[in-house]
Amino acid sequence: MASIFQGVGAATSLDTKKFQLSSLRSVTGRKASCVVMRSGGAKMDGGSNQISGRADQLVTNAVATKADTPAASTASKPGHELLLFEALREGLEEEMERDARVCVMGEDVGHYGGSYKVTKGLAEKYGDLRVLDTPIAENSFTGMGIGAAMTGLRPIIEGMNMGFLLLAFNQISNNCGMLHYTSGGQFKIPVVIRGPGGVGRQLGAEHSQRLESYFQSIPGIQMVACSTPYNAKGLMKAAIRSDNPVILFEHVLLYNLKERIPDEEYVLNLEEAEMVRPGEHVTILTYSRMRYHVMQAAKTLVNKGYDPEVIDIRSLKPFDLYTIGNSIKKTHRVLIVEECMRTGGIGASLTAAITENFHDYLDAPIMCLSSQDVPTPYAGTLEEWTVVQPPQIVAAVEQLCR
Amino acid sequence: MGFARAINPHPLPLLADTRATKPVPAPSSSSLFLGSTRTLRPTQTRSISSPHRRSAASAVAAKVSDVKLKSTTNLLVTKEEGLEVYEDMILGRVFEDMCAQMYYRGKMFGFVHLYNGQEAVSSGFIKLLKKEDSVVSTYRDHVHALSKGVPARAVMSELFGKTTGCCRGQGGSMHMFSAEHNVLGGFAFIGEGIPVATGAAFTSKYKREVLKEADCDHVTLAFFGDGTANNGQFFECLNMAALWKLPIIFVVENNLWAIGMSHLRATSDPEIWKKGPAFGMPGVHVDGMDVLKVREVAKEAIGRARRGEGPTLVECETYRFRGHSLADPDELRDPDEKARYAARDPITQFKKYLIENKLASEAELKAIEKKIDEVVEEAVEFADESPAPSRSQLLENVFADPRGFGIGPDGRYRCEDPKFTEGTAQV
Numbered sequence: 148m149a150s151i152f153q154g155v156g157a158a159t160s161l162d163t164k165k166f167q168l169s170s171l172r173s174v175t176g177r178k179a180s181c182v183v184m185r186s187g188g189a190k191m192d193g194g195s196n197q198i199s200g201r202a203d204q205l206v207t208n209a210v211a212t213k214a215d216t217p218a219a220s221t222a223s224k225p226g227h228e229l230l231l232f233e234a235l236r237e238g239l240e241e242e243m244e245r246d247a248r249v250c251v252m253g254e255d256v257g258h259y260g261g262s263y264k265v266t267k268g269l270a271e272k273y274g275d276l277r278v279l280d281t282p283i284a285e286n287s288f289t290g291m292g293i294g295a296a297m298t299g300l301r302p303i304i305e306g307m308n309m310g311f312l313l314l315a316f317n318q319i320s321n322n323c324g325m326l327h328y329t330s331g332g333q334f335k336i337p338v339v340i341r342g343p344g345g346v347g348r349q350l351g352a353e354h355s356q357r358l359e360s361y362f363q364s365i366p367g368i369q370m371v372a373c374s375t376p377y378n379a380k381g382l383m384k385a386a387i388r389s390d391n392p393v394i395l396f397e398h399v400l401l402y403n404l405k406e407r408i409p410d411e412e413y414v415l416n417l418e419e420a421e422m423v424r425p426g427e428h429v430t431i432l433t434y435s436r437m438r439y440h441v442m443q444a445a446k447t448l449v450n451k452g453y454d455p456e457v458i459d460i461r462s463l464k465p466f467d468l469y470t471i472g473n474s475i476k477k478t479h480r481v482l483i484v485e486e487c488m489r490t491g492g493i494g495a496s497l498t499a500a501i502t503e504n505f506h507d508y509l510d511a512p513i514m515c516l517s518s519q520d521v522p523t524p525y526a527g528t529l530e531e532w533t534v535v536q537p538p539q540i541v542a543a544v545e546q547l548c549r
Numbered sequence: 550m551g552f553a554r555a556i557n558p559h560p561l562p563l564l565a566d567t568r569a570t571k572p573v574p575a576p577s578s579s580s581l582f583l584g585s586t587r588t589l590r591p592t593q594t595r596s597i598s599s600p601h602r603r604s605a606a607s608a609v610a611a612k613v614s615d616v617k618l619k620s621t622t623n624l625l626v627t628k629e630e631g632l633e634v635y636e637d638m639i640l641g642r643v644f645e646d647m648c649a650q651m652y653y654r655g656k657m658f659g660f661v662h663l664y665n666g667q668e669a670v671s672s673g674f675i676k677l678l679k680k681e682d683s684v685v686s687t688y689r690d691h692v693h694a695l696s697k698g699v700p701a702r703a704v705m706s707e708l709f710g711k712t713t714g715c716c717r718g719q720g721g722s723m724h725m726f727s728a729e730h731n732v733l734g735g736f737a738f739i740g741e742g743i744p745v746a747t748g749a750a751f752t753s754k755y756k757r758e759v760l761k762e763a764d765c766d767h768v769t770l771a772f773f774g775d776g777t778a779n780n781g782q783f784f785e786c787l788n789m790a791a792l793w794k795l796p797i798i799f800v801v802e803n804n805l806w807a808i809g810m811s812h813l814r815a816t817s818d819p820e821i822w823k824k825g826p827a828f829g830m831p832g833v834h835v836d837g838m839d840v841l842k843v844r845e846v847a848k849e850a851i852g853r854a855r856r857g858e859g860p861t862l863v864e865c866e867t868y869r870f871r872g873h874s875l876a877d878p879d880e881l882r883d884p885d886e887k888a889r890y891a892a893r894d895p896i897t898q899f900k901k902y903l904i905e906n907k908l909a910s911e912a913e914l915k916a917i918e919k920k921i922d923e924v925v926e927e928a929v930e931f932a933d934e935s936p937a938p939s940r941s942q943l944l945e946n947v948f949a950d951p952r953g954f955g956i957g958p959d960g961r962y963r964c965e966d967p968k969f970t971e972g973t974a975q976v
Contacts, residue, residue, distance in 0.1 A: 247759065247760055248760070250755065250759075274759065276754070276755060276758055276759050277755075277759055281789070282785070282788055282789060282792070284785035284788070284789065286744065286781065286782055286785065287743075287744040287747065287781075287782050287785035287786050287789060288744070288785075288789070289744070290741065290743070290744020290745050290747070290748065290782065291744045291745075291747045291748040291751055291786075291789065292748060293744070293745055293748060294685075294733065294744060294745035294746060294747060294748020294749045294750075294751070294752070295748040295749070295751050295752045295755070296748070297733055297745065297748070297749065298683065298733070298748065298749045298752040298753075299752055299756075300751075300752050300755060317738065317741055318741065318744060321736075321737075321738060321741055322736075322741060322745060326734070327946055327947070327948065327949055328719055328946045328947050329716060329719055329720040329721075329724040329726070329734075329735070330716050330719075330720060330724070330726035330728075330734065330735075330946075331714070331715065331716035331717035331718070331719050331720060331726065331946060332717070332945065332946035332949075333716070333726050333727065333728035334726060334728060334733070335949035336949070337949070366947055367947050367948060367953075368953075369948075369953045389950055389953075390948075390949035390950045391948045391949055391950045391953045417952075417953075418952055418953070418955045418956050418962070419956065462955065464955075465953065465954055465955025465956070465963075466955060467955065467956050468955070468956060468957055468958045469956045469957065469958060469959070469960040470956075472958040504958050505958070
């Protein structure tokens, strides 16, 4: 388990990607110094709204494959190493620096620096109004963030734990998601709602919730889940810059992941999935913490002779059906590994979407591994059995590829 | 504080003037009265037809004893202001009456909540605002939108569900929005607009203190009813607004009824204005059937907010002459109560005031009424002739950035699909 949290699997896979990305990026001489990286290699101006056509090629270059390049790449590569929560903070700080309308509100985000230290130091730098410590009133301060967004600010609303946002469901569903539509497009709600969720270390049922499934039906919002320092920073920046309301799902256990990220500014694409490991035999779709369980299982699978393609879907709503579809057309087998509950979860929606769009390409029924429909127990052993573990993933792939 | 707590407000006049000790009426069906057992103090005698308007400052005085009615030779409004307010009240009344007609003729559907009887609150407050100030309301929002300046034709079209409506027909009666006039809605669930209003006030403070727009003194008014005053969002926002001294005024339109739930049966302490001081802001009670009294209180509260002194809670005692909505049979309310309030119709009162104080002649007021009749009729014509939304409008405003619909299997963004603009794309 511990190895996952040193990001061993992730580090090797991503080092190569970053190396390749920095070679892809060209200095364009535009005013905007950052470039939006799309994993197809096509570039977009980070500041403009233009919708560029996607490159028709398969996503192969934004990816890491084997662990044979790290030594060379770390030596020659620029960039700086940091932990995931620091990456979030860096992204946040860069955006606050860039646009004075960006502000943060939440419980203990100011003087305390955030319960997971994502906003550490920001209140001292930007003041108590820009990094606002709110009273414990999720529904109201989320609504307040929405009202502020309607009148010109760009707030980031932090839920100390994602589960607390259940109290804000009224505001998130009715106002955040729907207001742009019911006002006939007159008001936009450029909020980012973020916070840690997922099953942690024996935190108990209420602090171990996964709300992706509850929010996914709300029309008008986007949901993304970060999983590495690199995509955490990129998605944070993209979410802040987006004019849509975005819910950014972080995971309690991933905050201390370490990775080297570029020094140059970069913004990722909110709607795209990330190719973690290309392969031929089976498509494994995952997100957030389960990515690491999948990568750990992948090591075992590779030793057993399988070649899994691992995609971190990142965008939970909407799904990147292009990346996913291309993969399915290649491998014809799909395994979804998620931490969400089985019933009505992201995996369920994804299964439906894949069946609808790519049924003809499937050689086997889609397999979906989700958490048990059980309130997360406190006991460590029980907790371990509620989430998907690498041996289960290995077994599932073996069954799928039979 | 700007003005102190109203220690002896005008009590809720559920009791007639002469009966001093009538107990709170128990509902007929149950033996145990589940409501406030506080006996309400008898109404003080005051003649509402007095030509000399009692200074509304009495509602906010710091003195413990009741302030004597002062007869003042200074009128509270100029002729211009008076006519403006009168016109606004007439617009509200005529418009709502027309809505009822149109509803029963099948031109508008769903839940329509009319404002008849409460015009003094809307006109009393909103006519003091600048264009940049914001108003947040509930589902009973037509008149708030009109007072703030949204054209009658835009509101009527919206009610008819036409594409020329202020929200392109997508909002409806309960969701009036106007970016131009800073009407931030229009909310169907009670209480959910109050945090939004708090956010708008937060932006105003942010602009002044962080973005250094030193002269930004925009205030926000949040209108809501007595039922909402028992809702968590109300209390949470009172706390935050007072904590950060936000430029917001919480205006409670206490019309004593939340559909069929009497305020007394729902509230442990029915004097809502008292909840203000509990959170550290002044709480004021005012006669919401008297537009000039409301206006005086509003001036003070808005002034406070503009100066950065923080929020105020204003409880306006008012009444809705019609049912909760056009679908409400309105059987629970006592006809005597309705008659009492009908006798205090804010428009009739104000008209009398204007005439008796020589601010306007009967003819001038009639001319205004005629003009408004024409405006409203024209609004109906306009709405009738406007087109209904076409299918292409279906998907347009779901996202401010339509890339939010994602990337389709073919690699293009779904919003680039030509069927998207036709409203038939799969999203």
